[in-house]
Structure formats: C-alpha cells, structure tokens
Amino acid sequence: MYRAHLLGSTEKWISRYISSIWDDREIARHIILTLLEHVIELHRCGALPRDVACKLCRELSRLYHNIDELYDRSDVEEYEDFHELLEKHLIDKLGIEIAGWVGLGRSRNDHVVTAHKLRLRELFRELLSRIVELRRTLIDRAERDRDKVFIAFTHGQPAQVTLFSHYLLSIEEVLRTYTNIFFTILENVVEKCPLGCGPAVGTTVPIDREREMTDLCFLNLCINALYCTETRDYFLITGGVLSAFSTELTRIINDLIKLSDPQINMLVLPSEHCATSSIMPHKRNPATLEIARARLGRVIGEYVSLLSIVRSVGKGYYLDLQEATPHVWNMFNIINDVLHILTDIFKRIIINEDVIRELLKKLPVTSAETVEQLCLREGRSFREVYGEVAKSLREGSARLLSPDDVLMLRRSIGSASIEFIDDQIRIARNMLEKDLSRIEELENRIRRCVENLFKTCETICT
Numbered sequence: 001m002y003r004a005h006l007l008g009s010t011e012k013w014i015s016r017y018i019s020s021i022w023d024d025r026e027i028a029r030h031i032i033l034t035l036l037e038h039v040i041e042l043h044r045c046g047a048l049p050r051d052v053a054c055k056l057c058r059e060l061s062r063l064y065h066n067i068d069e070l071y072d073r074s075d076v077e078e079y080e081d082f083h084e085l086l087e088k089h090l091i092d093k094l095g096i097e098i099a100g101w102v103g104l105g106r107s108r109n110d111h112v113v114t115a116h117k118l119r120l121r122e123l124f125r126e127l128l129s130r131i132v133e134l135r136r137t138l139i140d141r142a143e144r145d146r147d148k149v150f151i152a153f154t155h156g157q158p159a160q161v162t163l164f165s166h167y168l169l170s171i172e173e174v175l176r177t178y179t180n181i182f183f184t185i186l187e188n189v190v191e192k193c194p195l196g197c198g199p200a201v202g203t204t205v206p207i208d209r210e211r212e213m214t215d216l217c218f219l220n221l222c223i224n225a226l227y228c229t230e231t232r233d234y235f236l237i238t239g240g241v242l243s244a245f246s247t248e249l250t251r252i253i254n255d256l257i258k259l260s261d262p263q264i265n266m267l268v269l270p271s272e273h274c275a276t277s278s279i280m281p282h283k284r285n286p287a288t289l290e291i292a293r294a295r296l297g298r299v300i301g302e303y304v305s306l307l308s309i310v311r312s313v314g315k316g317y318y319l320d321l322q323e324a325t326p327h328v329w330n331m332f333n334i335i336n337d338v339l340h341i342l343t344d345i346f347k348r349i350i351i352n353e354d355v356i357r358e359l360l361k362k363l364p365v366t367s368a369e370t371v372e373q374l375c376l377r378e379g380r381s382f383r384e385v386y387g388e389v390a391k392s393l394r395e396g397s398a399r400l401l402s403p404d405d406v407l408m409l410r411r412s413i414g415s416a417s418i419e420f421i422d423d424q425i426r427i428a429r430n431m432l433e434k435d436l437s438r439i440e441e442l443e444n445r446i447r448r449c450v451e452n453l454f455k456t457c458e459t460i461c462t
C-alpha cells in the first residue's frame, strides 16, 4: 500500500514530526484542484483511459467540497502531507488499479508549488480588496473633511499648516503604490504555472503544460522544470513586499497613536477601539492599534524565518522548504486583519477642529510660507528674509500669514491647498476605479479556473 513513510520506522511520533498535514489545511482545496487538472491532462494526452479518468475526476470534485472527510480520518496524523493523504483516500475508495494512476507524470514537488500559487492568487485578491476598501474610506473621508485644517509634522514637531484631507490622501497614495506592486508580483511571479514539471527536471509523459496553464487560468508559464520545482521566489518576493508594507502600516499607526495622545489631541480615536485601564479610570488606551502594531512586527519575524529557511538549501526540492510555507500565510492573515482595523478607524475617527484652531494660534506653523511670500512680493533673497523672520520669532514680534491664507496660496501640484486638493481627490478616485476593475478580473479568473475543471470533468464522464 502506498505511503512514503520513513524508511525502517513505523513509530508514529517520528512520522508526525516531519508531517505538514495540519499546515496543508490551507492548501488542501488547491492540492485537489491541481490533481484534478493533472488527471484531466493524463486523459487528454492519451495516458489515462476515459473510465479511469472519470472515476478519479468524480471523486476529486466531490472531495473538493468535503475536505473535512479527509481530515476526519482517524489516521490523519500518520501522513507526511495532504498529497499523500489524498492519494491514500483515493486508493482506499477506488482501488489501486484506478487510483494508482495519479502518480504518473507528476510529483508532489510540482504539485505543491502549483497549489501554493493557486492559494496565493486568492490571498492576493483578498489583500488587494482590503487595501482598496481602505483607500475608498480615505478618499470618502478626504471629500467629507475636505477643508478641515490640520498640522503637518517633521522631526515629530509641528511644521506646516495643512488640510486633514491632504493628510488622508498621503496615506491613500502609499496604498495606491503598493496596490500596483502587489499586482506586479502577482502577474509576473505568482501567475507562472509550474504544473507538469515532475519531481525536478521533467517527465516522459507527453503532458501539454500550456494546456494546463490555460485550464488553471494562470497568466504565464514557468518554463524550466528545475526552476519550477525548486523555487520559492514567489514566497520570498511576496514576503519582502509584505514586510515593507507592514512597515508602512506601522508608521500610520504610530501617527494615529501620537495624534490622539491627550497631550496633542488633534484626533479622537473611536471608543470601540480604545480600552480603559483597570486601575486608572481616566485612561483611553489605543488598544486595537497597539495590538496591530505588535502583530505587524511579527510579519517581519515571519519574513526573517522564511529567509532563514530558504537560504539554507540549494537548487532542487528539500523538505526544509515545507517549513517555509506557513510563515507566508501568517503574514497575509496579520496584514489583512490590520487593514480591516484601520479601515474601521478611519471611518469613525474624529478630528478635533477646536483643538487644532487653538494650537494654530500658538504655533508659528506658517513661518515658511511667510518667508516665501516676502521673497516673492519684495524681490529679496530667501536667506535675508529668513534671517529677519527668525529674529522676529525669537523676539516675539513676528507677523505671520494666517493659516487660512497659506492654504489658499500654495501653488504646486500635490500641495496642501484648497486649490489643489480637488484634483488629488479626483485622481485618487480614478485610480481606485481602475484598480477595482483589475480586482474584478482577478476574481473572475479565480472563479473560471474552478468552473473549467468541473466542467471538463463532466465532459470526460459523458
């Protein structure tokens, strides 16, 4: 009976030690889809008789909707991974004369990479939808609070007067940049189909790999068989950008915590996201943001683990690679949750206009523009005027432009000014609509892949 278990050992605790069966829960459906496509292709290339292919297809399609049936088996923990459990189930159910065919022209090595990429495609879809949802919230909020004054900081100190809408749109543009990067990784790295490459360098079975790529709705073919089976570039590149992205999200959180600190009090976090102290009843601790910040730190930890594992092996499959996989799923889970939290916070956050107006009376955050305007109006050198304004600030005699004037005077594209903010909102909305239709295309591709396979099964069986 088939079982790739350890040589010379039937001790359960040892086989459990190397098993990825529970981690594989995440890609169980995708392993089934991969095997389904393999069976279809074996039939189409003439290797597998129709009745055998039909029986396998029927059982695999049924299992796709009943994964728990496999995980409920009492011997589940004895399998090295889900590929093995699945094959054993097929043998138990259909007999080795039928199920024994599925090993032909394949390996767990090309199948696991295919399954990873099918799962990643879904995770990218979810990630992109959440990013776009946050972007929409920021744009809506920017439109609603278009004219509210705000203070921009450099070095953590009050720097220039700005608009709350401009601040929100700065976050939106970061997210827009990452949206593009995630699409690029998806299309150029993840969507390269590795199916049909065998354990390392190919198979003698005349599999049409391009047909498999089309059935699974992948955009490109991963060509070199060794590259296809040994690489984890799709994890490394995705993980690298997820780490950078988690750092960007952390910086937004740092700002929200700082700006809602009662000593600054420019923003008020929604009560739903705050916890009081069990000892000091006046406290409103930014609980969700603190947890989110810590978890985003874990994303970097997961990435370091991933790098450490992959760097330790050469080309060709090593079982070490199995250990790399769960780190990537963890990164996605953490980031998706944080995006959800941030979207909710930006929907409900309150901007404390009175506090900001009071701060603006005390803080000379229009000094830079005052200097600029004196230069332009009087035709005098910047450094000369700067010196005079700096002196008057020290002596308490400065006559500075008002915040409202400054917000009318800024002239360059992207500035925080009443004149330019509408353009920025319009551009952000256009980009958002474009990205939404890209996500819709992706959703369709994911759905079409599953529909294709089930439909082909039906054709084989009729």
Ligand code: ARG
Binding pocket: 020, 080, 081, 082, 108, 109, 112, 317, 319, 321, 322, 323, 325
């Ligand atoms: N479960 C493995 C993984 O997740 C794939 C199996 C490859 N095992 C093997 N002995 N070639 O990477």
